[in-house]
Amino acid sequence: MTGIPMRRVVSIGECMIELASAGQGLYRKGFAGDTFNTAWYLRRQLGADWRVAYLTALGTDTTSEEMLGFFADAGIETDRVRRIDGAMPGLYMIHLDGAERSFSYWRDTSAAKQLAADPEHLDAAIGTGDAFYFSGITLAILPPADRAALLERLGTAKAAGKTVAFDPNIRPRLWPDPAEMRRAIEAAAGVATICLPSFPDEEAAFGDGSPVGTAERYLGLGADEVVVKDGPAPALVAYADSRETIAAETVTQPLDTTGAGDSFSAAYLAARLEGLSPVDAARKGHVLAAQVVQHYGALIR
Numbered sequence: 001m002t003g004i005p006m007r008r009v010v011s012i013g014e015c016m017i018e019l020a021s022a023g024q025g026l027y028r029k030g031f032a033g034d035t036f037n038t039a040w041y042l043r044r045q046l047g048a049d050w051r052v053a054y055l056t057a058l059g060t061d062t063t064s065e066e067m068l069g070f071f072a073d074a075g076i077e078t079d080r081v082r083r084i085d086g087a088m089p090g091l092y093m094i095h096l097d098g099a100e101r102s103f104s105y106w107r108d109t110s111a112a113k114q115l116a117a118d119p120e121h122l123d124a125a126i127g128t129g130d131a132f133y134f135s136g137i138t139l140a141i142l143p144p145a146d147r148a149a150l151l152e153r154l155g156t157a158k159a160a161g162k163t164v165a166f167d168p169n170i171r172p173r174l175w176p177d178p179a180e181m182r183r184a185i186e187a188a189a190g191v192a193t194i195c196l197p198s199f200p201d202e203e204a205a206f207g208d209g210s211p212v213g214t215a216e217r218y219l220g221l222g223a224d225e226v227v228v229k230d231g232p233a234p235a236l237v238a239y240a241d242s243r244e245t246i247a248a249e250t251v252t253q254p255l256d257t258t259g260a261g262d263s264f265s266a267a268y269l270a271a272r273l274e275g276l277s278p279v280d281a282a283r284k285g286h287v288l289a290a291q292v293v294q295h296y297g298a299l300i301r
């Protein structure tokens with residue numbers, strides 16, 4: 001009897017120490033970051049024939065050790081994590097205005113900025129993956145030469161027929177200037193097979209007039225399949241000649257929208273990797289995101 005071949009999805013980016021509201025003025029320490037959140041939910045959504053790995057960099061300090069243990073406990077492979085003596089993880093704090101979130105960051109010197117600095121490590125991490133996930137935040141934290149090196153390898157993966165999923169997750173504050181941000185995001189869309197933008201971010205950064213406008217723009221840049229998320233509004237699924245809107249689940253009392261887009265992306269990508277259609281995958285995305293917004297912080301633990 002032959003076993004089912006194992007395949008590996010590699011998520012790429014930064015996991016930070018998270019300080020999330022625990023109610024009554026208290027904060028709870030966790031670990032989160034957009035691409036890590038997606039890896040976490042991918043692990044829960046995918047079957048055992050998929051491995052989930054995280055490509056990042058951490059220090060060798062106590063918090064980095066704790067974070068690494070947290071990855072492993074979640075079932076996420078840690079052998080693509082670069083370890084850098086003297087470096088430490090970044091930190092962010094979630095501010096809530098109702099359920100709407102905003103963030104303060106302490107990440108200028110975080111270890112993750114060096115995740116793509118070692119070409120051999122990068123080649124090994126990308127070369128052993130069957131599918132990939134990265135975001136505009138991944139690009140924002142990298143020095144330009146490392147960003148180019150990562151995109152080049154992901155372009156090679158796409159050319160080899162692998163799935164490369166990209167969430168622009170636009171954070172203007174993380175970029176030195178808007179023009180560089182837009183250029184990097186456009187270059188990333190060109191190496192992506194699946195692009196998962198959020199309409200409010202795209203409207204602000206690129207002046208799109210509608211989700212259809214966002215989808216057309218990313219298809220024009222080279223993505224094969226685009227899913228435009230729009231919070232509680234319907235998502236638009238666009239590929240080839242097909243354009244379909246998929247209504248979100250109704251959530252009467254969202255607590256914290258942190259991680260909603262990341263979890264949507266995870267459920268969507270998992271469903272696509274398991275062979276579901278884009279429309280069915282978007283339904284799965286909405287179901288998971290609806291659960292996530294009913295919890296404080298990015299991860300449902």
Ligand SMILES: O=C(O)C(=O)C[C@H](O)[C@H](O)CO
Pocket residue numbers: 032033034035037092103137169171258259260261262298
């Ligand atoms: O903003 C970031 O860099 C984060 O990763 C924090 C949050 O977890 C993320 O933005 C949610 O998408």
